Amino acid sequence: MKTIHVGLFGLGTVGAGVVKSLITNEEHIASRTGFRVQVKHALVQSFVKERSVSVPAEFLTMDAQTILVDPDISIVVEVMGGVEPARTYICAALLARKHVVTANKELLAKHGPELMALAAHMGVRLLFEASVGGGIPIVRTLQAYLTANRVSSIRGILNGTSNYMLTQMQVKQVTFADALMDAQRLGYAEADPQSDVEGYDAAYKLLILSNMVFPVQSTLNDIKRKGIVDITPDDIDFASQVDCVVKLIAQASYVDGCVHLDVSPRLIDRLDPLATVRDVFNAVTVSADVVGDLTFIGRGAGEMPTASAIIEDIVEVLRSPRTSVQPLEQHKAVGQDEQVEFLKRKEYYVRIDLANPISNDRINEEMRVSFRESEKVIQIGHSKHQLSHGFLIATEDEERILLFVRKLKAIKCVVFPYEGDKLSILPAQAMVL
Numbered sequence: 256m257k258t259i260h261v262g263l264f265g266l267g268t269v270g271a272g273v274v275k276s277l278i279t280n281e282e283h284i285a286s287r288t289g290f291r292v293q294v295k296h297a298l299v300q301s302f303v304k305e306r307s308v309s310v311p312a313e314f315l316t317m318d319a320q321t322i323l324v325d326p327d328i329s330i331v332v333e334v335m336g337g338v339e340p341a342r343t344y345i346c347a348a349l350l351a352r353k354h355v356v357t358a359n360k361e362l363l364a365k366h367g368p369e370l371m372a373l374a375a376h377m378g379v380r381l382l383f384e385a386s387v388g389g390g391i392p393i394v395r396t397l398q399a400y401l402t403a404n405r406v407s408s409i410r411g412i413l414n415g416t417s418n419y420m421l422t423q424m425q426v427k428q429v430t431f432a433d434a435l436m437d438a439q440r441l442g443y444a445e446a447d448p449q450s451d452v453e454g455y456d457a458a459y460k461l462l463i464l465s466n467m468v469f470p471v472q473s474t475l476n477d478i479k480r481k482g483i484v485d486i487t488p489d490d491i492d493f494a495s496q497v498d499c500v501v502k503l504i505a506q507a508s509y510v511d512g513c514v515h516l517d518v519s520p521r522l523i524d525r526l527d528p529l530a531t532v533r534d535v536f537n538a539v540t541v542s543a544d545v546v547g548d549l550t551f552i553g554r555g556a557g558e559m560p561t562a563s564a565i566i567e568d569i570v571e572v573l574r575s576p577r578t579s580v581q582p583l584e585q586h587k588a589v590g591q592d593e594q595v596e597f598l599k600r601k602e603y604y605v606r607i608d609l610a611n612p613i614s615n616d617r618i619n620e621e622m623r624v625s626f627r628e629s630e631k632v633i634q635i636g637h638s639k640h641q642l643s644h645g646f647l648i649a650t651e652d653e654e655r656i657l658l659f660v661r662k663l664k665a666i667k668c669v670v671f672p673y674e675g676d677k678l679s680i681l682p683a684q685a686m687v688l
């Protein structure tokens with residue numbers, strides 16, 4: 256039986272998971288593919304760092320050339336993260352006619368088209384299942400099993416760290432900082448966790464999916480992005496008062512020849528299927544013209560789920576060293592900044608943090624002058640000392656929310672979409688509870 260030698264760029268959380276599972280499942284993979292798959296070298300930055308997998312000293316290298324010039328290594332797995340030097344090493348591997356498997360969403364979101372073109376030119380494969388949704392097989396499903404469908408939207412939870420943190424804050428009442436530390440300890444967070452909590456990571460993944468299914472090529476600049484950094488336990492509490500939960504939702508829609516991309520926290524109804532997606536789980540609903548809606552759910556981050564996606568890509572290379580799927584023909588986006596009418600948000604969750612306590616009478620008075628009778632406002636809660644107030648507001652004009660906030664001399668205001676149904680069942684008039 257032939258042995259396939261793999262070179263790893265990186266031996267952190269994901270790299271260690273790949274090594275462990277290739278060892279554990281070596282016989283199983285051999286029986287299913289007819290190949291033995293073994294990692295020969297791993298590129299690291301330190302020889303002395305403690306690792307979750309024990310490897311012989313000669314296995315590690317700090318010189319990328321050890322992998323790049325080794326003729327035995329036919330598949331390179333890039334799990335180091337970041338743009339450089341990952342991009343340079345991947346290009347060098349492709350130029351050396353090695354297949355590349357990567358989990359690097361940031362690199363793909365920023366340089367995906369050029370790397371894919373290089374792989375196609377060199378006649379080798381560049382696979383990236385692990386870059387979106389951790390262990391969920393969403394990338395190949397979209398590429399290979401929805402080719403005859405036209406996709407109209409993708410909506411989901413694409414960042415395991417944020418979802419884990421929001422769940423911990425909701426269920427165990429832990430602070431934002433403690434929840435983040437926990438996510439880092441569990442290996443879910445990026446090396447720079449700002450990428451997770453500021454919504455960049457989810458935006459990279461949304462862009463990768465969007466560019467696979469829509470005929471218009473988008474860039475990171477086309478994404479409206481907001482992360483969970485401003486979310487407080489009060490938001491989670493106010494959300495529960497109206498049977499909602501806070502989730503970081505990534506959404507891509509293709510309407511009238513334009514792609515609309517948005518990553519933001521949202522108050523979603525607790526009966527929304529995404530509301531039950533907890534902890535590190537991710538979920539993606541794809542809507543397509545022939546098949547209808549398909550929902551995928553699974554662990555979106557962590558050592559083993561991500562290793563699973565990488566190994567399935569390695570197996571895919573063994574089965575099909577030449578791609579059989581034609582990429583979608585795309586044209587560049589033009590004039591996409593105008594949101595189409597039905598995508599415009601009209602219902603908002605608003606939290607106002609004030610420097611001094613304020614009475615409900617005063618809030619009521621400001622509301623009367625700030626909002627029209629046709630607009631709807633409910634106060635859904637306030638913190639113990641009335642310093643933090645939560646509202647649901649239905650308005651055609653987001654500016655009026657800011658005007659209302661300014662009148663209260665608030666020091667901080669958080670506004671994001673509300674997707675529950677409490678406002679729709681109210682009569683059209685401003686009111687305070």
Ligand SMILES: NC(=O)C1=CN([C@@H]2O[C@H](COP(=O)(O)OP(=O)(O)OC[C@H]3O[C@@H](n4cnc5c(N)ncnc54)[C@H](OP(=O)(O)O)[C@@H]3O)[C@@H](O)[C@H]2O)C=CC1
Pocket residue numbers: 264265266267268269270298299300301302304333334335336337339340358359360361385386389442443444445446555556557558561
């Ligand atoms: N963690 C997860 O759940 C998931 C991660 N990903 C992606 O997978 C990739 C890896 O993530 P993860 O394993 O968590 O990251 P880690 O930070 O745990 O590991 C990174 C590894 O790369 C090595 N490395 C980094 N920079 C260099 C460099 N310049 N030269 C040599 N070696 C380098 C590090 O070496 P050393 O150990 O010596 O420091 C380390 O072994 C990232 O792109 C991430 O976005 C994708 C899906 C899920």
Ligand SMILES: N[C@@H](CC=O)C(=O)O
Pocket residue numbers: 386388389413414415416417443444445451456555556557
């Ligand atoms: N940091 C990422 C890791 C997987 O892509 C996440 O939390 O989702």
